[in-house]
Amino acid sequence: MSIRLTFLLLLAISLLAGCNVRQPAALETRMMTQIKRQLTVGGKKDKNPLAATEENIHAGQLDFSHYCYACHGLDGQKTGVPFADNMSPPLPSLNSAEVQAYSDGQLKSLITNGISPSGMPAAKGILNDDEIWSLVLYIRHLPAKGSLGEPKAYADDASRAQ
Numbered sequence: 001m002s003i004r005l006t007f008l009l010l011l012a013i014s015l016l017a018g019c020n021v022r023q024p025a026a027l028e029t030r031m032m033t034q035i036k037r038q039l040t041v042g043g044k045k046d047k048n049p050l051a052a053t054e055e056n057i058h059a060g061q062l063d064f065s066h067y068c069y070a071c072h073g074l075d076g077q078k079t080g081v082p083f084a085d086n087m088s089p090p091l092p093s094l095n096s097a098e099v100q101a102y103s104d105g106q107l108k109s110l111i112t113n114g115i116s117p118s119g120m121p122a123a124k125g126i127l128n129d130d131e132i133w134s135l136v137l138y139i140r141h142l143p144a145k146g147s148l149g150e151p152k153a154y155a156d157d158a159s160r161a162q
Contacts, residue, residue, distance in 0.1 A: 042113075046105025050133045052141065060138030063131050067123065076142040089118060095142045107136045 050056045065074060071081060076094035078084040084091040092099050102110070111132050114122035123132055 043105030
C-alpha cells in the first residue's frame with residue numbers, strides 16, 4: 001500500500017471517528033482547555049475599562065438577561081435550560097473554574113467573537129464594547145445557582161439590610 005493511500009485511509013478513519021458525538025475524555029478536555037487559554041482565545045492582556053460598581057454589574061445583568069439567558073439561564077449556571085447538558089460540547093456553568101480562569105479580556109473576546117462551532121453567536125455588531133465589558137463584570141459576580149439573576153453583590157447587600 002502506498003504512503004499516500006495509507007494517509008488517505010487514516011484521514012478518512014479519523015474524520016469518520018470524529019463524527020461521533022460523545023463527551024470528550026478528561027485528557028482531551030485538559031489539552032483543549034490549555035490550548036484555548038494559551039493560544040486560541042485572544043485578549044489575554046486586555047483590561048476591563050469598567051469598574052466593578054453596582055451600576056456596571058447591573059448593566060451587565062440586564063444585557064445578560066436579554067442576550068445570554070436562553071442558553072446560560074439567568075444565573076449563568078444553566079438553571080432552567082433543559083437542553084444545555086445535551087449540547088455538544090456541553091455548555092459550561094459560567095461560574096465554573098474553567099470559565100472563571102479566563103482573563104477579562106479573553107471573556108470579552110469570547111463574547112465578541114462567539115465560539116464556533118459550539119453555537120454561541122458573536123455579539124459583535126449587536127452589543128457595543130461597554131455592554132460586553134459589563135457582561136464580563138456580571139459573569140465575575142454571578143448569583144447563586146437557581147436564582148433569578150441577582151448578582152452576588154446585591155444579594156450580600158440585601159442580606160445585610162435585614
